Amino acid sequence: MKPKTYLKRLFFGFAVIFSVVAGYIVYFNVHYPIPITDHLSFDAKLKFVREKIDPDRVDTLIIGSSIGLNDLLGTVLEKHSKRVNKALNLSVYGATTLQAEQLMALADAFPNLKRVIYSAQYSDFPHTWRFEHYDPKLLIEYMRHELNPVAYLKLLFKSCSNLLFCYRRQQRWVPDHMRSNTFESLIFDASGSVPLHIYGKDIIGHRWRLPHPGIMNPESFRAVARMAKKAKEKGWRFYLVHQPYRKPLYEKYADVRNAMAYFDEKAKEAMKPYGGVLIPIQPLGLDDTYFSDRTHLNDKGSPLVSEYVAKRIDEIESEKAQKKENK
Helix, strand or coil, X not given: CCHHHHHHHHHHHHHHHHHHHHHHHHHHHHHCCCCCCCCXXXXXXXXXXXXXXXXXXXXXXXXXXXXXXXXXXXXXXXXXXXXXXXXXXXXXXCCCHHHHHHHHHHHHHCCCCCEEEEEECHHHCCCCCCCCCCCHHHHHHHHCCCCCXXXXXXXXXXXXXXXXXXXXXXXXXXXXXXXXXCCCCCCCCXXXXXXXXXXXXXXXXXXXXXXXXXCCCHHHHHHXXXXXXXXXXXXXXXXXXXXXXXXXXXXXXXXXXXXXXHHHHHHHHHHHHHCCEEEECHHHCCCHHHECCCCCECCCHHHHHHHHHHHHHHHHHHHHHHHHHHC
C-alpha cells in the first residue's frame, strides 16, 4: 500500500472514530447530566437550571441536602406566598452544611434574588465534606448560558472524556433516578424540588425505625453563620427551616429531642448577628401519614410543610416591612 493511501485511510479512520465519540457526547448531553461536579444529583440540578429556569426571574433560592430537595417544594411556596414569585430548589441529595454553603456560592447566578432558604435537619451537620473539583464561576456561566461555544464544547468533551463512566451513568439513569418511590429520585418539579411517593412496601425499615446519632460538628454551625452573613451583605433574607422528625421517634428518644433542641439553639446563635431566621417544623406535630422515613417527607407532607413555610415567610417579611415603615 502506498504511503499516501495509507495516510488517507488512517486519517479517515480517526475521523470516523472522532465523529462517533463526538456524536455520543452530544447525545449524552441532550438526554443525561454530564459529569461536571463528581456528584450526580448536583450535575442533574445544573442541567435542570440551564434548560428549565430563567435565572433572572428567581427571587427565592432553596439549598440543602435531600432534606431540602424532598421536603420543601418551590412550586408550593410560589402558590401560597405573596412574596415568593419564582423559587428555585438548588438542593442536592447528600449535601453537608459546608456543601450547602458551596451551593449558596452559586446565588450570584440570580441577580434578582431576595431570599435564601436552607432546609436542614441535624443529621446534615456531622460531616465537613466539601465538593471537589468545584468551580463556581464555571458553573454559573454554564447555568446562565454564558460560556462561549469553544469553552462549552471543551466542557462537554472534558466531562465525558471517560466514555465508560458516561455510558454507565446512562444505563442507571432511568432505573435508579426516574422513579418517585425511591430516595434517589431526580424527577424534578417546575422548581427543581423532588416530592417523594414512598409509602407501604417502599418504606425502608431501618430508615423508618432508627434515629440518627446526635452528632453535630461546630464547623457546620460556623458555615450557617457565614451563609447568614453573606445573605445580609447581599441584602437577602436568610431562613433556616429545621425540618421535622417522625413523631414516634421524637417522643420515644430523649437523644433526638436533645439533638433537635441543641440544633435550634446553636442555629439561632449562629444567625443572630446577621438577622437570619429559624423556622422549626417539629411543633406542627405531623404524624406518620406525612413521612417517607424518619426525616424525609412524602408527597403529602412536603406540600403541607411548604405551605406553612410560605405563610411564615409572608408574616416575617410583612412584620419587618411594617417596622421599617414605622421608624
